[in-house]
Amino acid sequence: MALKRRLCLITGASAGIGAEFARQYAALGWNLVLTARRADRLEALAAELRAEHGVEVTVMAEDLADPGAPARIVAALAGRALEVDALVNNAGYGLPGTFFSTKWEDQAAFLQVLYTAPVELTHRLLPGMAARRFGRIINVASLAGYAPGSAGHTLYASVKTGMIKFSESINAECSALGQTDIHCCALCPGFTWSEFHDVNGTRSETDKMPKWMWMEAAPVVKAGIDAVNRGQPVIVPGLANKVLATLTRLLPEPMVRAIAGSQSSRYRRMD
Ligand SMILES: NC(=O)c1ccc[n+]([C@@H]2O[C@H](COP(=O)([O-])OP(=O)(O)OC[C@H]3O[C@@H](n4cnc5c(N)ncnc54)[C@H](OP(=O)(O)O)[C@@H]3O)[C@@H](O)[C@H]2O)c1
Secondary structure, three states, X not given: OOOOOOEEXXXXXXXXXXXHHHXXXXXXXXXXXXXXXXXXXXXXXXXXXXXHHOOOEEEEEOOOOXXXXXXXXXXXXXXXXXXXXXXEXXXXXXXXXXXXXXXHHHHHHHHHHHHHHHHHHHHHHHHHHHHHOOEEEEEEOOHHHOOOOOOOOOOHHHHHHHHHHHHHHHHHHHHHOOOOOEEEEEEOOOOEOOOHHHHOOOHHHHOOOOHHHOXXXXXXXXXXXXXXXXXXXXXXXXXXXXXHHHHHHHOOHHHHHHHHHHHHOOOOOOO
């Protein structure tokens, strides 16, 4: 009898890190559910992965800024009898400008996409994982979650810090409840090649950042998958990022704040 393939739901799978998660889970033989707003991109990726790996790929076009989206996704999964074994909360973007210059509606949508939707998807999908006694949850946070908050892109660092703490709590709760094969991990990339900086309009600034600070999406994603399988609650991929994360803990706080402030002003837009 053929073994049932495991299934991974990936948000923000139409580009960058999310598309790379889809490629790596497909290469591992997992079936996929891909979601993002751009259905054409998702369909093209789905066709590529079905042909290359023989896996089943379901596409669900959704805008996670819509508060009804997570419930709709979970209902659609149930309607197709699809049981999610792994959830990758990856969809995200940067919101340029200051808290003064941005509209509340844009900040609220940002919180919805980058914080509420991942937390809600986790809440809705965890019971099924618990019943089947297996689950993997990867929350794509950021190295920014380690650094002090700085001017511009105001909520980005706080949301990413929140995703780190949330992942640690879920991982600890699963373990405390005897769910020894459900793991949750915050993946904290630094600068990663994707469409992120094109979308938020900072490409010309970030292109000036030294090349050693950048990683390809593939090793970032592999680090996340390996870490969650080990039961590690937080992973910072890459040596340079690990050193930077460690320095934020070892150096005196005022020094870290000053360095983070001057560095982030090189690429964070205030307009
Ligand atoms: N690249 C970096 O340097 C970097 C560093 C640290 C952390 N990260 C984090 O990595 C994650 C992935 O970013 P990326 O670098 O891969 O950027 P990306 O190439 O721009 O991809 C972002 C993905 O998020 C989706 N998305 C954006 N808004 C959405 C919405 N309202 N509803 C549904 N999906 C939405 C996009 O799909 P559609 O546009 O088709 O909806 C796209 O698939 C983000 O959480 C980001 O914060 C990135």
